Amino acid sequence: MKNIAVFASGRGTNFAAIVKAVKNGRIKANLSLLVCDNSKAGVLSKAKKAKIKIALVKNESMIIRYLKENKIDLIVLAGFMRLLSPGFVRRYYGRIINIHPSLLPSFKGAEGIKDAFSYGVKFTGVTVHFVDELMDHGPIILQQAIKIGEGQTIGSLEKKIHKVEHKLYPEAIRLFVEGRLKIAGRKVKIR
Ligand code: GAR
Numbered sequence: 001m002k003n004i005a006v007f008a009s010g011r012g013t014n015f016a017a018i019v020k021a022v023k024n025g026r027i028k029a030n031l032s033l034l035v036c037d038n039s040k041a042g043v044l045s046k047a048k049k050a051k052i053k054i055a056l057v058k059n060e061s062m063i064i065r066y067l068k069e070n071k072i073d074l075i076v077l078a079g080f081m082r083l084l085s086p087g088f089v090r091r092y093y094g095r096i097i098n099i100h101p102s103l104l105p106s107f108k109g110a111e112g113i114k115d116a117f118s119y120g121v122k123f124t125g126v127t128v129h130f131v132d133e134l135m136d137h138g139p140i141i142l143q144q145a146i147k148i149g150e151g152q153t154i155g156s157l158e159k160k161i162h163k164v165e166h167k168l169y170p171e172a173i174r175l176f177v178e179g180r181l182k183i184a185g186r187k188v189k190i191r
Contacts, residue, residue, distance in 0.1 A: 002073040002177050005033040005066075007080035012043025013162060014078035014099060014169050019050045021170035029177045032070045035063055037082055060088050067092075074176055077131065078169065081110060086133040094183055096131040097176065099169050101161045103127060103143060108136035113161055117154050123147055124157070126164045128172040130183060139188045141172045141181060 004022075008015050015034065021027045034047040037058045047054050055066040067075070077098040089096065102112035104127040109115065116124040125145040132138035144164050148157060175181050175190060182189045 002029040003032040003071050004029050004074045004076055004173070004177075005035055005070065005072045006031065006076045006078050007035045007037075008041065008043040008078045009036065009038045009081040010041055010043065010079045012041065012046045012078070014165055015043050016046050017166035018076065018078070018170055018173060019046070019052070021173070027170055027174050027177055029074070029173075033066060033072060035066065035080075037080070043079075058082070060085055064088070064091075074173070076169070076173060083135055084131070089131055089133050093132065094130060097141065097172060098129055098131050098136065098138070099165055099172075100127045100129070100136045101165065103145060104129060104136055104140065112136075113158055114154060117148065117152075117157055121148065124161070126161060126168050128168055130188065139183050139186055141175070141188050141190075142168055144168055 006015050006018060019031060022029060022031045031052055033053050033055060035055045035057065036043055039056060044054060057063055073095065075092055075096040100112055102116050103125040107115040123145045125143060127140060128142045129140045130138045146160055146164060180191045
């Protein structure tokens with residue numbers, strides 16, 4: 001079975017959705033490690049509760065040590081608010097995925113939901129993609145659009161987006177684990 005590491009810095013609702021999908025057998029893999037760079041992050045208590053090993057580290061060479069030690073096959077960025085170095089990304093290219101709360105390549109960055117809402121777009125969404133050296137960038141695996149209706153508030157939009165994230169990310173991870181994703185240049189083919 002493949003070994004997964006989730007990298008997270010915040011609340012960890014995506015982490016929790018992944019834990020659930022592994023527990024109920026939808027994702028057939030081991031969730032072997034949580035890498036967290038923030039000692040105050042809510043995700044830490046979620047990992048403790050789920051009895052998942054935690055690496056509280058910022059330093060990339062330390063992170064690599066943990067990844068090797070735990071024979072990690074897939075790195076899942078779930079609200080990891082730190083740009084990984086080009087060297088790190090090259091080493092693991094094709095084995096790192098990220099989720100972002102907008103329809104990339106629009107509205108990259110830490111405030112994807114707010115930025116799309118303030119811009120006034122009529123559709124936004126969620127993107128899961130392989131990670132390259134740039135921020136919120138790389139071959140797109142799955143994308144789901146969400147309509148921003150009349151009377152939509154930022155709060156209700158956030159809820160809608162998170163709900164979609166919690167379905168889309170486990171689905172993308174399942175495809176990876178089952179060996180169904182192939183990067184062909186800029187595009188990802190799903191078999
Ligand atoms: C998620 O909405 C994720 O898409 C976003 O951080 C949030 C983490 O929430 N990531 C980015 O904005 C990446 N640029 P969570 O800690 O509850 O999973």
